């Protein structure tokens with residue numbers, strides 16, 4: 001370890017290099033601040049979980065025409081063939097309350113939902129390119145591309161495009177970014193105010209950086225197996241990390257040790273069906289989100305005994321996928337298989353199911369498929385026969401909740417199709433953890449609060465490191481918009497702190 005050099009100085013220091021951090025940095029810079037970003041990862045591994053995303057962003061909107069001004073040329077050319085129902089603020093808020101079973105902080109919901117549209121428009125002005133995600137969120141029906149599940153807007157080139165656009169915008173506006181510079185401590189003055197950070201620079205030297213305000217946007221603790229086991233419970237150390245391998249939660253702990261209050265649900269997280277052969281400790285920067293397997297509502301999911309264990313069609317994928325990783329983790333060996341046949345295979349998301357390498361098998365009989373995948377063949381045969389015989393007579397339509405149920409235990413509420421047309425396909429999945437839901441408590445301006453509810457002077461926060469919005473489950477596309485809304489708020493306030501009240 002080297003000596004401590006002269007401190008760096010800035011008006012606002014932003015800790016992290018993902019979407020929330022960039023939003024805070026852009027907003028602070030727009031407000032006139034000299035901004036320094038400290039990113040733990042080297043430049044070619046930077047961008048946090050945000051880099052690994054599909055770039056899906058949930059916003060309230062008035063339909064395709066209303067979104068048109070921020071969409072790219074290619075999408076605008078497709079609008080005549082597009083059917084996108086308006087998604088109101090009330091719809092968005094109701095989805096957050098429903099999927100978290102009322103455990104979301106209502107004040108935070110109001111802020112994220114109420115500012116979602118204007119924040120997407122602001123990001124467009126910053127330089128983020130937007131499109132509609134036909135290949136992920138729409139099915140062809142009646143000659144139109146019909147969007148489903150309240151989610152349509154995405155960034156061009158997914159998370160890779162998002163981080164590239166953020167980085168280019170930061171370069172244009174003169175934001176300074178130090179890569180390979182993990183923050184190792186927060187500096188507090190004698191009054192308790194946060195006045196700077198300690199970090200290790202790319203050469204390994206311990207240094208200080210001082211500023212009028214700090215915005216911490218360093219993610220959750222999903223990539224730290226010990227913290228996972230401690231907060232989420234035994235077994236979670238086995239989950240595969242879907243995204244950034246260095247989101248290990250130390251900055252969150254630093255904030256709590258400095259007096260920040262915890263908020264939200266520290267015992268649950270976002271986790272999904274993830275290729276069983278994926279790397280354990282962090283995603284693949286080439287494939288990123290392609291390792292996810294999200295077309296299960298069209299098929300069935302079984303465990304090693306050949307038994308189903310969840311309602312694949314309980315709701316649109318966007319409202320179930322983030323809680324089903326935890327269900328897979330509970331199965332024998334922590335693995336499961338998504339099964340499809342020749343009828344349903346063409347409906348799967350191509351970017352995920354045509355991705356290579358992929359852990360799967362195909363066979364002309366269920367018995368051969370079971371043998372190839374290591375599933376109990378008799379158990380699978382019994383499950384499939386019972387399932388096939390229990391499907392109600394209703395038309396299949398993946399663009400709506402079609403009520404085509406299978407009346408078995410557990411039920412499949414929608415989109416049931418008999419598994420009877422060879423070849424059969426089985427995709428091996430395990431639990432991939434995305435991000436943790438617990439974090440620090442912030443006020444309406446993104447300032448960190450203490451246990452007593454008073455602001456912690458000098459400290460602001462955004463993104464996954466903030467708790468309160470999600471619990472047990474999550475509506476797809478909400479993480480990026482939450483980070484953007486709170487990042488923008490925190491950056492703006494940090495650059496123009498309100499003077500203390502007498």
Ligand SMILES: Cc1cc2nc3c(=O)[nH]c(=O)nc-3n(C[C@H](O)[C@H](O)[C@H](O)COP(=O)(O)OP(=O)(O)OC[C@H]3O[C@@H](n4cnc5c(N)ncnc54)[C@H](O)[C@@H]3O)c2cc1C
Pocket residue numbers: 015016017018019020021038039040041046047048049050051052053054055056057058181182183184217218219220242243244246247248249250251283288289434435462463464465476477478479480481483
């Ligand atoms: C595979 C995958 C797909 C996803 N798809 C979507 C999607 O389509 N839509 C959506 O809304 N959400 C999606 N998410 C969730 C989404 O990634 C997060 O909600 C969002 O990116 C969080 O942004 P953030 O800036 O808070 O965190 P991150 O993007 O993770 O950024 C945290 C940053 O902090 C840095 N850091 C950590 N520790 C330190 C330290 N000590 N010092 C300095 N820096 C530090 C990290 O290196 C990183 O740059 C997905 C996540 C994954 C993993």
